[in-house]
Amino acid sequence: MLRAIAGSGLNPSLGLGHHSRRNPFCLADDLFEPFRPVVDFAVYRLNSNKFLELSVPVKKYLAGLLIQPVKTSSGKSPLGRAMSALSQSLARSFAQKERQLEIPALPSSFPADMQNLWDQTDFS
DSSP, X not given: OHHHHHHTXXXXXXXXXXXXXXXXXXXXXXXXXXXXXXXXXXXXXXXXXXXXXXXXXXXXXXXXXXXXXXXETTEEEEHHHHHHHHHHHHHHHHHXXXXXXXXXXXXXXXXXXXXXXXXXXXXX
């Protein structure tokens, strides 16, 4: 999310809903919210299967979340691209006074997509 924010020319410390002098990433916390169910699902599954350490396979699994498809106005896009689209739409809303954000949604294939990611990860 931070990479998407920086790429959009926004300041990650200036949040919309999150505000804290001690948090330099308030905007990242705000813009991450639409993606939280994906990460929460993945972390819950890791925890349920007793993968409690941040090992190399766990890191690969979590990094794989960035290529999971989400629904956008242009169809399905990888989650990482949807982060950039959301951040860019926020920058446009400030610059051009647009009131429309590119907020992704989970596709109906989400459970199967997440199962495929799980099955493709070698946790041994």
